[in-house]
Amino acid sequence: MDSKLKPLREQIDAIDAQILDLLSKRARLAQEVGHVKAETNAPVFRPEREAQVLRGVADRNPGPLAGTDLQTIFREIMSACRALEKRVSVAYLGPEGTFSEQAVFKQFGHAVEGEPCVSIDEVFRATEAGTADFGVVPIENSSEGTINRTLDLLLQTSLTISGEISIPVHHSLMTKSGSMEGITRICAHSQALAQCQAWLNQHFPNIERQPVASNGEAARMASEDASVAAIAGEIAGEKYGLQVVHANIQDDPHNRTRFAVIGRLQTSPSGRDQTSLVLSVPNQPGAVYRMLAPLAEHGVSMTRFESRPARTGAWEYYFFVDVEGHAHDEKVVRALDELKRTAAFFKVLGSYPLAL
Amino acid sequence: MDSKLKPLREQIDAIDAQILDLLSKRARLAQEVGHVKAETNAPVFRPEREAQVLRGVADRNPGPLAGTDLQTIFREIMSACRALEKRVSVAYLGPEGTFSEQAVFKQFGHAVEGEPCVSIDEVFRATEAGTADFGVVPIENSSEGTINRTLDLLLQTSLTISGEISIPVHHSLMTKSGSMEGITRICAHSQALAQCQAWLNQHFPNIERQPVASNGEAARMASEDASVAAIAGEIAGEKYGLQVVHANIQDDPHNRTRFAVIGRLQTSPSGRDQTSLVLSVPNQPGAVYRMLAPLAEHGVSMTRFESRPARTGAWEYYFFVDVEGHAHDEKVVRALDELKRTAAFFKVLGSYPLAL
Numbered sequence: 001m002d003s004k005l006k007p008l009r010e011q012i013d014a015i016d017a018q019i020l021d022l023l024s025k026r027a028r029l030a031q032e033v034g035h036v037k038a039e040t041n042a043p044v045f046r047p048e049r050e051a052q053v054l055r056g057v058a059d060r061n062p063g064p065l066a067g068t069d070l071q072t073i074f075r076e077i078m079s080a081c082r083a084l085e086k087r088v089s090v091a092y093l094g095p096e097g098t099f100s101e102q103a104v105f106k107q108f109g110h111a112v113e114g115e116p117c118v119s120i121d122e123v124f125r126a127t128e129a130g131t132a133d134f135g136v137v138p139i140e141n142s143s144e145g146t147i148n149r150t151l152d153l154l155l156q157t158s159l160t161i162s163g164e165i166s167i168p169v170h171h172s173l174m175t176k177s178g179s180m181e182g183i184t185r186i187c188a189h190s191q192a193l194a195q196c197q198a199w200l201n202q203h204f205p206n207i208e209r210q211p212v213a214s215n216g217e218a219a220r221m222a223s224e225d226a227s228v229a230a231i232a233g234e235i236a237g238e239k240y241g242l243q244v245v246h247a248n249i250q251d252d253p254h255n256r257t258r259f260a261v262i263g264r265l266q267t268s269p270s271g272r273d274q275t276s277l278v279l280s281v282p283n284q285p286g287a288v289y290r291m292l293a294p295l296a297e298h299g300v301s302m303t304r305f306e307s308r309p310a311r312t313g314a315w316e317y318y319f320f321v322d323v324e325g326h327a328h329d330e331k332v333v334r335a336l337d338e339l340k341r342t343a344a345f346f347k348v349l350g351s352y353p354l355a356l
Numbered sequence: 357m358d359s360k361l362k363p364l365r366e367q368i369d370a371i372d373a374q375i376l377d378l379l380s381k382r383a384r385l386a387q388e389v390g391h392v393k394a395e396t397n398a399p400v401f402r403p404e405r406e407a408q409v410l411r412g413v414a415d416r417n418p419g420p421l422a423g424t425d426l427q428t429i430f431r432e433i434m435s436a437c438r439a440l441e442k443r444v445s446v447a448y449l450g451p452e453g454t455f456s457e458q459a460v461f462k463q464f465g466h467a468v469e470g471e472p473c474v475s476i477d478e479v480f481r482a483t484e485a486g487t488a489d490f491g492v493v494p495i496e497n498s499s500e501g502t503i504n505r506t507l508d509l510l511l512q513t514s515l516t517i518s519g520e521i522s523i524p525v526h527h528s529l530m531t532k533s534g535s536m537e538g539i540t541r542i543c544a545h546s547q548a549l550a551q552c553q554a555w556l557n558q559h560f561p562n563i564e565r566q567p568v569a570s571n572g573e574a575a576r577m578a579s580e581d582a583s584v585a586a587i588a589g590e591i592a593g594e595k596y597g598l599q600v601v602h603a604n605i606q607d608d609p610h611n612r613t614r615f616a617v618i619g620r621l622q623t624s625p626s627g628r629d630q631t632s633l634v635l636s637v638p639n640q641p642g643a644v645y646r647m648l649a650p651l652a653e654h655g656v657s658m659t660r661f662e663s664r665p666a667r668t669g670a671w672e673y674y675f676f677v678d679v680e681g682h683a684h685d686e687k688v689v690r691a692l693d694e695l696k697r698t699a700a701f702f703k704v705l706g707s708y709p710l711a712l
Contacts, residue, residue, distance in 0.1 A: 004392045027421045065383045069436035080425035
């Protein structure tokens with residue numbers, strides 16, 4: 001076998017030498033880019049440019065490598081080259097070694113300076129104060145729904161969303177004993193129950209399902225009550241000393257958590273973008289419907305709509321809306337102009353490339 | 357600025373196209389390697405070969421990229437190519453999104469099938485049963501010292517250590533209140549106290565330090581007693597609701613946790629290897645000294661020596677010993693032959709490339 005492998009390995013080694021050479025050339029060009037940018041104080045991290053490179057790699061992929069694997073490689077190439085201009089610092093909800101840190105790596109590659117923070121508030125503070133160039137905060141979680149604290153802080157902050165990150169998450173069915181014997185209720189956040197519905201119908205059609213405040217709360221309940229099973233991430237299960245009965249029970253194996261990248265950067269259009277807004281209207285019948293009319297009229301698709309009670313008035317809500325397209329796109333410009341005139345409150349949180 | 361950046365970006369794009377082309381060529385060669393290997397059922401993952409490629413990349417690095425950043429890129433290149441032969445499955449101590457999963461990515465790149473397990477025992481079981489191709493288990497942790505359960509299972513298993521992984525870890529000083537007011541004791545595992553000694557001498561020379569069973573135990577104590585501060589990782593602090601007073605207080609910023617890769621694979625020599633052994637001797641004066649004599653005689657350096665009480669006899673210990681070199685290296689062969697004759701118990705756990 002070795003006689004057959006040897007020539008192949010020598011060819012691979014020769015290719016690696018060429019790749020190494022090209023990477024060094026690319027890095028020297030990145031340094032020149034850095035010098036040009038430094039003259040005008042232009043940003044080191046350009047999410048739209050990196051998104052375009054990653055999409056281009058997948059689009060032009062001649063095979064046989066998987067497109068996502070190629071993107072992982074090029075993300076690290078850009079990260080390493082970017083670090084020659086400046087090692088970007090990123091505040092995130094710590095501790096180290098958790099999903100938030102993985103989200104940082106997924107957006108910025110591994111050549112970054114991660115700064116774990118103890119709370120979402122502190123991520124905003126560190127980024128606003130300039131201690132960190134960017135912040136990464138959870139914005140929507142398939143276990144707990146929307147992360148309200150992030151929405152509240154986005155409402156107040158002067159920072160802009162410059163990117164989004166999407167990380168796969170899995171749900172597990174867990175109990176104190178590790179078996180389903182004696183279990184009479186399965187508890188979880190309603191969103192998690194919905195995401196595991198088909199599996200639950202197939203495996204435990206006769207056990208009552210009870211929606212509770214969060215999957216963490218369900219895990220706590222299961223730790224105190226031997227008749228309760230919880231659906232939660234395994235981190236929550238470990239925290240409360242639960243044992244996994246079945247792993248990965250969510251119906252969609254691509255269940256994900258979304259993170260927002262926040263910073264002072266206004267991301268330019270990348271060609272496949274999304275814009276996040278906050279809107280509010282007076283509490284009148286049909287007001288929300290009328291509020292959304294400009295989007296429909298100008299053919300702008302809404303991809304997300306969340307309401308959040310305002311703290312200021314008894315009957316007011318803020319609406320967190322994601323629309324397709326960049327705030328500089330012609331039809332989005334027109335729709336937003338109109339929204340701005342009709343809404344009682346209007347704030348663009350940012351435009352950014354769609355997560356890969 | 358754009359007029360200056362455009363030609364540079366075009367050159368970068370041209371280089372990316374060449375890299376993409378070379379990666380595809382490399383991938384096709386990797387597929388041929390896979391076909392040759394398949395004929396003889398040879399292993400897909402060759403730790404010694406990957407270690408050599410990564411060292412070669414750093415050694416031949418013409419700059420300006422950092423050697424470690426280049427290694428990250430090439431690790432992902434090899435991972436993606438290897439996935440074309442077979443997506444290697446790796447059992448690890450879950451849950452997902454923790455340091456153990458990061459260790460998996462650090463050894464195998466991101467193109468793997470990770471299988472989170474609820475216990476170290478289950479990682480061994482899944483790997484022994486062949487459910488997973490490899491297992492990744494913590495072996496030595498700068499917070500808790502040696503992971504005894506891993507050592508016990510290594511003693512019994514038919515699996516071999518085929519690699520080691522080293523991950524940076526940080527200690528933080530934490531209290532219930534987030535301040536040091538009213539704190540009279542700082543608790544931690546003795547190893548963690550030692551690792552933060554200089555920092556503690558400088559900042560809190562007059563507060564008593566108390567070694568406890570583990571940093572996790574220290575965190576639990578601090579959560580129940582407002583006069584106790586704990587030194588621990590932030591994951592433990594979060595588990596017990598503590599707040600960080602000072603982050604990263606360890607004297608050595610490169611404090612690390614070690615993981616072992618276990619599997620059925622016997623790793624060939626890579627040129628810079630280490631061999632792990634378990635030894636035991638009768639309980640007689642000077643027995644340990646005599647046991648180690650063959651290593652000294654044959655010029656084999658010992659890099660680690662841990663004792664572990666045997667469960668079988670009242671006065672017996674097992675010794676976990678790491679030595680420099682591969683079990684196939686001439687002087688190591690001679691030293692091990694002699695050890696085998698003189699030790700009451702002798703087991704080679706495996707030879708593998710030194711962690712990067």
